[in-house]
Amino acid sequence: MMQIQKTRKIEALTSNYAVAYAVKAADVDVIAVYPITPQTTIVEKLSEFVANGELNAELIHVESEHSALSAVVGASAAGARVFTATSSQGLELAHEVLHIASGMRLPIVMAVPTRAVSAPISIHNDYGDVMNARDVGWVIYIAASAQEVYDTVIQAYRLAERALLPVIVAYDGFLMSHTVEPVELNDEEEVRKFLPRTPRPYTLNPRRPVTMGPLASPDWYYEFKYQQVLALQEAYKIAKDVDAEYSRAFGRGYGVVEAYRMEDADYAIVTYGGAAYGNAKAAADLARERGIAAGVVRIRLYRPFPTADVLKAISGVKALAVLDRAIMFGGPAEGPLYRDVATAMYMSGLDKPAVNVIHGIGQRTMYVEDLYKIYTMLREGPRKEVVFMGVRI
Numbered sequence: 001m002m003q004i005q006k007t008r009k010i011e012a013l014t015s016n017y018a019v020a021y022a023v024k025a026a027d028v029d030v031i032a033v034y035p036i037t038p039q040t041t042i043v044e045k046l047s048e049f050v051a052n053g054e055l056n057a058e059l060i061h062v063e064s065e066h067s068a069l070s071a072v073v074g075a076s077a078a079g080a081r082v083f084t085a086t087s088s089q090g091l092e093l094a095h096e097v098l099h100i101a102s103g104m105r106l107p108i109v110m111a112v113p114t115r116a117v118s119a120p121i122s123i124h125n126d127y128g129d130v131m132n133a134r135d136v137g138w139v140i141y142i143a144a145s146a147q148e149v150y151d152t153v154i155q156a157y158r159l160a161e162r163a164l165l166p167v168i169v170a171y172d173g174f175l176m177s178h179t180v181e182p183v184e185l186n187d188e189e190e191v192r193k194f195l196p197r198t199p200r201p202y203t204l205n206p207r208r209p210v211t212m213g214p215l216a217s218p219d220w221y222y223e224f225k226y227q228q229v230l231a232l233q234e235a236y237k238i239a240k241d242v243d244a245e246y247s248r249a250f251g252r253g254y255g256v257v258e259a260y261r262m263e264d265a266d267y268a269i270v271t272y273g274g275a276a277y278g279n280a281k282a283a284a285d286l287a288r289e290r291g292i293a294a295g296v297v298r299i300r301l302y303r304p305f306p307t308a309d310v311l312k313a314i315s316g317v318k319a320l321a322v323l324d325r326a327i328m329f330g331g332p333a334e335g336p337l338y339r340d341v342a343t344a345m346y347m348s349g350l351d352k353p354a355v356n357v358i359h360g361i362g363q364r365t366m367y368v369e370d371l372y373k374i375y376t377m378l379r380e381g382p383r384k385e386v387v388f389m390g391v392r393i
Helices: 017-025 040-051 065-077 089-093 095-101 144-165 186-196 221-250 273-287 307-314 336-348 368-380
Strands: 009-013 032-033 056-063 084-085 109-114 141-142 167-172 181-185 256-262 267-271 292-299 301-304 319-324 354-358
Touching: 017 040, 017 167, 017 181, 017 186, 032 040, 032 065, 040 084, 040 292, 040 307, 056 167, 065 084, 065 089, 065 095, 084 095, 095 221, 095 354, 109 144, 141 144, 141 221, 144 167, 144 181, 144 186, 186 221, 221 267, 221 292, 221 301, 221 307, 256 273, 256 307, 267 307, 267 336, 267 368, 273 292, 273 368, 292 307, 301 307, 307 336, 307 354, 319 336, 336 354, 354 368
Parallel strands: 032 056, 032 084, 084 109, 109 167, 141 167, 267 292, 267 319, 319 354
Antiparallel strands: 009 181, 141 301, 256 292
C-alpha cells in the first residue's frame, strides 16, 4: 500500500501552470501544441521546462489544433506518453480527431481551459466547447481549483493508461486558468511511482506488426463502437479507484461527485466548474442563514456520467436546480448537464421537481445573490421552463 508522501512544496500557480507542473511530474514523452487563448500559458511553461532540461520530452510545434491532436495520436499509437491542450475554436477544429483518438483507444491526456465558442467572437469563459465534445468517447473531468487541476491531470494519466481511453481535464478559462492559487506539488519521483510505465497490449512496433485504425465493414464497425461503450462504463469504476489510490498516496482525493451541505438539504443546485461551484456554495451558506436547507452537488467526472453517485447525492431533496454554463440549442431543455441529470432520474424512477438554469454564458458574472434566488425559486414550487438567469431580455 502506498504511503502519503512526507515532503511538501507549495507554489503559487495559475491552473494553467498547475497543468504544466503535473505534466512535468508525469514525465511525458511527447507534447504537441498550438497556441490559443486561454490555453497558451500551459505550453509556454512546458516549453520552458523542456528548454531548461527539466523535462525530457519532444515538443512539437504544429500549424493547427487538428495537427496537434493528430501528432499525439501518432505518438501515443507508437507507445509514447503524450499531452496536448486547447480551448474553444481549437477544440472544435480538432473535433474530427477526438473520435479517432477514442476509437483507437489511445491514452491521451488533454487540458481544456474552457472558453466560449464563436460567433460572435468571445475569448471569455463558458463550457460550450467541452460540452460539444461530451459524446465523442473521451473521459471528461471538470475541476474546480488549481490544486484539483494539478491532481486531476496526474490521475488522468493513471486512468487513461488503465482504461485505454483518452481523457480531457477541463476547468474555467480565465476564471481559473489565469488566477493564482496555492498548489501543493508532489515529489516528482513519487508521482512517477504512481504512474509506472506498463506495457500496453498493442502499439506500433516493426517487430510486432499490428493494424490500427483500419476500414471496418458493416459486419464489425458496430462491435468496435460497443467496445467503447463498455470501456467507458468500466472507466467509471477505474476513476473511483484511481482517486482513492491517489488519496492514499498523496493525501488529497475528490471522488467523482462532491456534495456540499447535502446531508439534510431540502433544495440543491447541481453544477460543475470553479466559479459556479464556489458561488453556489456561498449561496447555500447564505440560504441556510436565511432559513433554507440548501446544498450543492458538483459533478467532477462528467464522462462517463456518474449516475449512481448523482442519484445518491440528490435522493433526499425536495427539489433541485441544474445550473449549466453552456447552451445546447434546440432541444427540450438547453442545458447539457440538465439533460443528463433528468435522463438519469427518469431511467431510475427518481421523481423530483427539477429546473434547468442557464447562467455564466460568455463569462456573464454570476453573483452569489443570483444563485441564492435559485434556492428561493425552488422553495416556491416547480417550474417547467428553462431559466436563463442573468440575460437581458
